[in-house]
Amino acid sequence: MKNFTNYRLWLVGIALFMTGGLCAGCSGADDGQSGAEPEGKLRLEMSANYAKVGDTVNFTVYKGDVDVTANAIIRMKGDKTPCSPNYKADRAGTRYFAAIYNESSTSYQPVRFYVPYRDEGEFFKKSLVLKFTGAWCSACPLMYKYLGEIEVERPGRTAVMAVHSGDVFASDVSEELVQDYQITSFPHAVFDYKTSVSNNAAELNAALDDMLAEEPAICGIALRSAVEDGEAAVKARIRVAQEDRLRLCCAVVEDGLRYDGGSSDDGLSNYYHVLRRFITDRFGEDVGTREAGEEFEHEFVFPVPEEWKKENCTVFVYALRLQEDGETVYVNNTSACALDGGESDFEYEPVPETAN
Structure with missing residues (x-):
């Protein structure tokens, strides 16, 4: 009996020893000395x-x-x-x-x-925005507001061309554009002939970010435009930063067109950035392959209809790049100035002094 009691005490001692060891092991794992997750915000x-x-x-x-x-x-x-x-x-x-x-x-x-261009830097990039709209469209003034906010936040980054459909401001290519870009709801925006966006402020901003981020401006465009005896002459100077095959497109938009029977941009029966006419084919004129560092001129001459108020008109000239498939073209950079007596010089991206 005594031996049995001693045996039981021996087993209890072993159990206590093992339990203490295990607890000590647990305590060591939780002491926070190794493998602890850092606290605070990730940045x-x-x-x-x-x-x-x-x-x-x-x-x-x-x-x-x-x-x-x-x-x-x-x-x-x-x-x-x-x-x-x-x-x-x-x-x-x-x-x-x-x-x-x-x-x-x-x-x-x-x-x-x-990429620095000569001593001046990278060309400033402006995105062309085709805004599909109509005087009958009650939701369309909201996109006008959103695009206006983008212009305030990022001045000069967009050139808006309002493509009207189904109203008195529709151009001769409006329906063709609607079909080509498969526009099924209004308003709608297409950035640089590439990205289609519905009436959403966040999506419009994201689309602009993507267009600015995908590739730099491969050329800069300086303009001088004048109207004389009912004829406009738009002289474009192009500086090339990267060798590529280019096309140049020219179009005219007009501000302040009035129509009392619809939902206007500003609530006062006025419509803005209304596409009046493509001076070239909307896919532009082929000006060939141009070398980096080259500078050349191209002129657009066309009659100005009497119904256009030339003082309210703006001319757009934009460069398009032919894509690898040999057929698709996207807008790479855009410049604009007043149709009568307007000028625009080459613009460059601001480079802070702290940039390396």
């Missing part, structure tokens, strides 16, 4: 917001005050492949980057990569 820091093509932009990811770059993922918008934390661009344009760490992510932040 992405970049060595530069502007950089020349070929320069390196370094990304650092922080969780609170802890550098977690080694275990984070850097994503570029539109690219499923993770980026290196030391990113080097091979072409100009704006890229958007975000960081992902565990279940946290940052918002996308822009970095603009530019």
